[in-house]
Amino acid sequence: MGKKILISFFIVILFFLINYTNNKATEYLMKNQPKWYFLNFHSYKNINHVLGTAFGLRALTSDFYYISFLQYYGDLRNAKTQYKDLANYFNDATDADPGFEFVYLFGSAILAFNLGRYDEAVKLIEKGLSYNPKMWKLRIYLGAIAYKEKNDKEKYIKFLEDAIKYEDHPAILERLLGNIYEQIKSADEAAKYWVSVYKTTKDKETKLHAYERLMYMIKNKMIKNIDEIIK
Amino acid sequence: MNVIEAKNVTKIYKPLDFWKKEKIVAIRNINLEIKKGEVFGLLGLNGAGKTTLMKIFLGLLKPTSGTVRIFNDTIENRKIRERIGYMSELPYFPKYLKAYEILDYFADLFNIDPKIKKDKINEVLEIVRLSGRQNFKIKAFSKGMQGRLGLAQALLNDPEILFLDEPMSGFDPLGYKETRDIIIELNKKGKTIFFNSHILSEVEKVCDRVGVLHRKEIIDVQPIDQILKKHKNLEDYFINIINDEKVKK
Amino acid sequence: MRRILAVAEYIFKQNFRNKILNVLIIFAILSIGFSLLISELAKEVEIRMTKDFGLFSISIFAFLTLVLSLTIQLFEETELKTISMVIVKPITRAEFIIGKFFGIILTIFMNILFMFIILMVVIKIRGGDPWDLKLFLSVAGTFLSLSILTSVALFLSVITTSIPGCIIFLFFTYILGHLTVHLKNLQYKITNQLVYKIIDILYIMVPNLELFNLKDKIHTNFSLFTFDYILLIISYSIIYILIMLILTVIIFNKKEF
Incomplete structure (x- = not known):
């Protein structure tokens, strides 16, 4: 009898302890995640999101949104509609895993600098900043977007140049900047830039692009000091 | 001296599903005393409750009423369980393990001194005539060999009482003889043996x-010996007594 | 103690011989194959994806290991009936349950360890940093949650003898365990008292597995990977397992064979 009482007593103590640790840890978890991380009454509309949560694979869900974005963006048929659903992919990916920082960078770069959809880009940047205010690269983009909207090309380029100085910038920025150089700077300067991209970029596609641009420029005899640049 | 004493043991199985009410009486008012050093055979038709009774002795089932005492103590006591051996009906073992590994496991459960463990295992393998097979996987064992392994694990602790549930089922005639020899041999060493069987010729x-x-x-x-004085053999006695009961009812 | 170890060793050996560890080979092929595939698809985030997929596979295959070893144990107990021969040995039923618990988590631990090493190699090959503390903690979190699920599985196995029933319940525990935090977060919006209470009960009863799901937060910059948090979830898991094992032993003590 005494043993039974002792065990019941022990279980009650454990029960309080578990409730305490559970509450503390949950509090910690909630504090560390943005509001949109948690399911809400509208979550049922996005079944992948709910399933990802239930099976504990949000990060992977996010990855699959990213891959479907790549497919969507790579499909030229969607160019006709100006990739109108593009922002949704970024939104879904960052909803599933708010920590997927590359999506904020890549997404806003495409939306703003490639497609000129500033509102959507700013929205995505704001989402990223509300999640992690320390993502200062996004602030550089904001600057670039502001000047691009004003058509102040020099300052806009300055911001882009800043952006690609740092590691983990999306490779698309390198191509973007090169294309702008070709439009506004001399062919020699643009070629010089492409050579440096060709040498330093980590992205195969960008490397190929740089090579193609250089070849194009050489073929059409646009470059004056070929030897110097190639060196 | 009595090593097992059962007084008014009754077992009623509760219905499996809580919404059903029928209760099944498995055994009723059993009084039985087993003396030290004897070989006791429990006979009965299928479903008579032989296994139930043995499981109650072993503490695998709890009696609904009545008491069972083994060595004048309860089976719940670990010290008592150290002194008994049990082999279930048609024992099966996990098929990917080796015979030695299984006995090693049971030896650890008996807390046999690690120094003598190996000798002990070889000794019981010798008794059940499985020596040389200790590194075979159970997959390669026949039913009879698994039965003998079951007997071997029951002998590891040198039990004072041995409970055998249908020890001969699944054996071939040679197996009958071997098991019989083992039982007689163990009995000579002073062990009490309690077993169920319906192979009457062997029991006899x-x-x-x-x-x-x-x-x-x-x-x-x-x-x-008293039975054999009145009857031709055990089978004759058994059939008579069962028929008498039928007439009474 | 020796008896507990004997049971644990026996169960581990049995799992090992039943070739549960073969799932490792599937894991290796899957993670390497997938990593090769995505390196073609998404170049700029391939390390991230390799990690995500690797961690996901580890958790799924660890769960599978639990289900398989549970099936083997339950099959042996209900169909082969070897358990009756074990129970009459001078081992207490508590020792048996604890040994079983350690045997199963040892199997899971070995599986996770090997898979983790494979994952580290794949990450290294793809040019990432395999000695990432976050990666290690995520895997440790997976192990803790699986330990909790093992204790739940043992509890389920003593209250039901049906193998499929046990596995289905376990599966629901896994899913609910990842959702209770989200339900709790929604609770303040709910006016229905009954639903409110149900959420409270679920939140307390169901193991809060989302706490251990560090693999979903591995890419966060400022994060949960602090000493305090890790300490909290370790204590949570130990207490939960303790409660589960005590309840299991209480029921198992009353069980007849």
Whole structure:
């Protein structure tokens, strides 16, 4: 009898302890995640999101949104509609895993600098900043977007140049900047830039692009000091 | 001296599903005493409750009413369990393990001194005539060999009482003889053996006393020599007594 | 103690011989194959994806290991009936349950360890940093949650003898365990008292597995990977397992064979 009482007593103590640790840890978890991380009454509309949560694979869900974005963006048929659903992919990916920082960078770069959809880009940047205010690269983009909207090309380029100085910038920025150089700077300067991209970029596609641009420029005899640049 | 004493043991199984009300009486009012050093055979038809009774002795089932004492103590006591051996009916073992590994496991459960463990295992393998097979996987064992392995694990601790549930089922005639020899040999060493069986010819050859469990109750307990005085053989006695019961009812 | 170890060793050996560890080979092929595939698809985030997929596979295959070893144990107990021969040995039923618990988590631990090493190699090959503390903690979190699920599985196995029933319940525990935090977060919006209470009960009863799901937060910059948090979830898991094992032993003590 005494043993039974002792065990019941022990279980009650454990029960309080578990409730305490559970509450503390949950509090910690909630504090560390943005509001949109948690399911809400509208979550049922996005079944992948709910399933990802239930099976504990949000990060992977996010990855699959990213891959479907790549497919969507790579499909030229969607160019006709100006990739109108593009922002949704970024939104879904960052909803599933708010920590997927590359999506904020890549997404806003495409939306703003490639497609000129500033509102959507700013929205995505704001989402990223509300999640992690320390993502200062996004602030550089904001600057670039502001000047691009004003058509102040020099300052806009300055911001882009800043952006690609740092590691983990999306490779698309390198191509973007090169294309702008070709439009506004001399062919020699643009070629010089492409050579440096060709040498330093980590992205195969960008490397190929740089090579193609250089070849194009050489073929059409646009470059004056070929030897110097190639060196 | 009695090593097992059962008083008014009754077992009623509760219905499996809580919404059903029918209760099943497995055994009723069993009184039985087993003396030290004897070989006791419990006879009965299928479903008479032989296994139930043995499981109650072993503490695998709890009696609904009545008491069981082994060595004048309860089976719940770990010290008591160190002194008994048990082999279930048709023992099966996980098929990917080796015979030695299984005995090693049971030896650890008996807390046998690691120094003598190996010798002990070889000794019991010798007794059940499985030596040389200790590194075979169970997958390669026949039913009879698995049965003998079951017997081996029951002998690891040098038990004072040995409970054998249908020790000969699944054996071939040679297996009968071997098991019989083992039982006789162990009995000579002073061990008490309690077993169930319906292979009457074998029971007749090894038992000192037999009890008949019929329709959930023990209807007769007699020494075997007295039975053989009145009847041609055990089978004759068994059939007679069962038929008598039918007439009474 | 020796008896507990004997049971644990026996169960581990049995799992090992039943070739549960073969799932490792599937894991290796899957993670390497997938990593090769995505390196073609998404170049700029391939390390991230390799990690995500690797961690996901580890958790799924660890769960599978639990289900398989549970099936083997339950099959042996209900069909082969070897358990009756074990129970009459001088081992207490508590020792048996604890040994079983350690045997199963040892199997899971070995599986996770090997898979983790494979994952580290794949990450290294793809040019990432395999000695990432976050990666290690995520895997440790997976192990803790699986330990909790093992204790739940043992509890389920003593209250039901049906193998499929047990596995289905376990599966629901896994899913609910990842959702209770989200339900709790929604609770303040709910006016229905009954639903409110149900959420409270679920939140307390169901193991809060989302706490251990560090693999979903591995890419966060400022994060949960602090000493305090890790300490909290370790204590949570130990207490939960303790409660589960005590309840299991209480029921198992009353069980007849």
